[in-house]
Every structure is written in C-alpha cells, then in structure tokens.
Amino acid sequence: MKKIALIGTLLVFTFVFVKAQETTVSDARLLSKYSESEIFNMQENYPQSLKVKGFELNHGYRIEEHHIDKVQNLPSLYYFNYFTKTKEDLVLSVDEANFNLYDYYYERHYSRNTYYRIGETNKVLVIISHKQLIKEFNASSHE
Numbered sequence: 671m672k673k674i675a676l677i678g679t680l681l682v683f684t685f686v687f688v689k690a691q692e693t694t695v696s697d698a699r700l701l702s703k704y705s706e707s708e709i710f711n712m713q714e715n716y717p718q719s720l721k722v723k724g725f726e727l728n729h730g731y732r733i734e735e736h737h738i739d740k741v742q743n744l745p746s747l748y749y750f751n752y753f754t755k756t757k758e759d760l761v762l763s764v765d766e767a768n769f770n771l772y773d774y775y776y777e778r779h780y781s782r783n784t785y786y787r788i789g790e791t792n793k794v795l796v797i798i799s800h801k802q803l804i805k806e807f808n809a810s811s812h813e
Contacts, residue, residue, distance in 0.1 A: 695709050696709070696713065696720065696724065697724050697727060699727050699771075699772060700720075700723060700724075700727075702752065702772035702773050703752045703772040704752075705753075721807075725803070725806075725807045725810065726771065726803060727770065727771055727772065729798070729803070729806055729807075730771060730778070730797065730798050730803050731769075731771055731776075731795060731796060731798060732798070733764065733766055733769070733788070733793055733794070733795055733796070734793070734794050735792050735793055735794070736792055736793075736794055737792065741787045741791075741792055741793075741794050742787070744786060744787040745785075745786055745787065746760055746761070746786065746787050746789075747760075747764075747774055747775070747786040747789075747795050748760055748774065748775045749761060749774060750773070750774055750776075752772065758775075760789070761774065761788055761789060762788075762789035762790070763788065763789050763791065763793075764788055764793070774786075774795070776795070776797050778797050778798075778799070778800050778803070779797075779799055779800065780799060780800045780801055781799050781800075781801050782799050783796050783797060783798055783799050784796070784799075785797075
C-alpha cells in the first residue's frame with residue numbers, strides 16, 4: 671500500500687513538473703503588457719503574432735542621441751500600466767541594456783516613426799513605424 675501511495679505521489683509531482691515546463695513564458699518582457707493566460711493563448715493559437723511581438727521588443731524601436739535643442743519640443747516619454755490602461759510617471763532615464771518597450775506609453779503609426787524625449791536628456795526613443803517593423807520582421811523570417 672505504501673508503494674502505491676509513493677508511486678501515486680511521484681506521478682503527481684512529475685505531472686506538475688511537466689505541466690510547469692510546458693507553460694513557461696517565452697519572453698518575460700511580454701508580462702508587462704499581457705497576462706500569462708493571454709501569452710499561453712497566443713502560444714497555442716497565434717504563434718506568428720507572438721513572434722512579431724518578440725521581434726517588436728527587440729527591433730521595434732531605437733534609442734538615439736540628438737542635440738538637446740532638437741529634442742526639447744518632442745513629447746515626453748511616460749511609463750504605462752497596460753493592466754490599468756493608465757499613463758503613469760514621467761520617464762527620467764532608461765537602462766538601455768534592460769529596456770522593455772512594453773513598460774512605456776507609446777503610439778506606433780503605420781507609415782511614420784514616432785519620437786519621444788527621455789527625461790531632460792538628449793536621448794530620444796524612436797518608435798519604428800508599423801510598416802517598417804513588419805518589413806523588417808518579414809525579411810528576418812526569410813533568412
């Protein structure tokens with residue numbers, strides 16, 4: 671009887687472990703904008719859309735430096751909470767090495783880039799146009 675209980679317990683733990691391995695989020699940065707269930711739904715039903723979102727996180731923007739006079743009239747960059755749908759605090763600086771586009775409020779236009787000033791710096795967040803993003807994604811998919 672003890673052997674059966676032990677085997678049953680091992681099977682339950684094995685099932686839980688395997689299930690946990692199946693439900694890992696492919697890119698944790700997605701969690702800034704999507705819930706785990708939304709991401710899992712995309713993984714199962716819309717894998718191409720999920721690939722585009724991953725590409726967007728890596729290639730959908732640039733951070734550039736410009737002369738301070740050139741950036742002063744640009745709109746400021748703000749943090750954004752996708753779950754409450756609220757624009758939050760003004761962004762004073764960004765960590766470029768750990769940048770997550772989904773942490774910020776931005777608009778992506780179809781055929782033109784969008785520019786945001788980062789704090790009182792001479793740095794600018796450039797949001798690549800949707801048209802250019804898809805063109806680059808398609809080119810990368812054929813490589």
